[in-house]
Amino acid sequence: MNTSVLTYLRDFETMDPPRAEQGLNTKAQQLDAFLRQVERRALRMAELGTQNRDDALDIVQDAMLVFVRNYQDKPAGDWAPLFYRVLESRVTDFHRRGQVRNRWFGVFSFGRRDDEDEGDALAELADPADVAPWQRIADGETGQALDAALKALPARQRQAFLLRIWEGLDVSQTATAMGCGEGSVKTHLSRAMTALRALLEAYHG
């Protein structure tokens, strides 16, 4: 029998854990620390993307699983952009599934509109009580106003802003996380900053 196999079997039977086990425990601790560090911000990002906390929690859980399964052997320095790349792809998948569901729902519900709304022009009008983000800011509800301003941004601009400004990734890491070039990151961030500044600067002073 091969000498290395015999050595492995001898190590396996001894009471001391083999070196490989120690390495895996260290890696598990590193992954635990990393996921603890990013999980809350990841949840908020997913929540801003989906506008629903339960969906966001499902997405974060899925992203954690996929990240650990596929990228645990990558250098720890690369974990943040890779994790956020998985997260963003899950948010994108969420929206795609929603679009497909709405398309099929629209096909099957064709001609089954609620009789009470049929011919009612008011049902087609926007709700005047549903105020725009900048009006919410004026209401003074800071958290809601910020959420509304971020949700009002196009998805790519919001991603660039949150990853670059809040998470603190550099341009290269943000590009990796968003799956685009560095130039696109700068463009999206610039537009996001312009839009948010217009919405929030007057409010925050």
Added chain:
Amino acid sequence: MAEYNKDEPWLAKTVQQLDESARDLDAATLSRLNRARQAALAEVRHKRAGWSMWLPGLVMAMGLTLAIGLMLRPATSPSMPAADPAQDFAMLSEADNLDMYEDLEFYAWLDAQPSSDASSSDWDLDS
């Protein structure tokens, strides 16, 4: 040119509010995040189980199978030479060989006779 100025008041306030919104999560949400993290970390242990937990058993089973196979292997027996179709064809194609088959009874009688060595010894005695 810098993409943004970190010192802009509205930007600092925005980051601060985002930090607060991530910090002040309710207990149920934190519990779900914890469970999600633990489920993901179980993948690390699962990956270890995938190769190292089964390896000793696999090696043992392979060794046992090899040992049993060697013990139960049948004893080697001399193998019969394989029939050569070319020789058979050559034998049938030559006329002399066919004549031999016609005198097959004679050759069988000749084969049943005592060996030539015995007869030669008789010659020796007579002489």
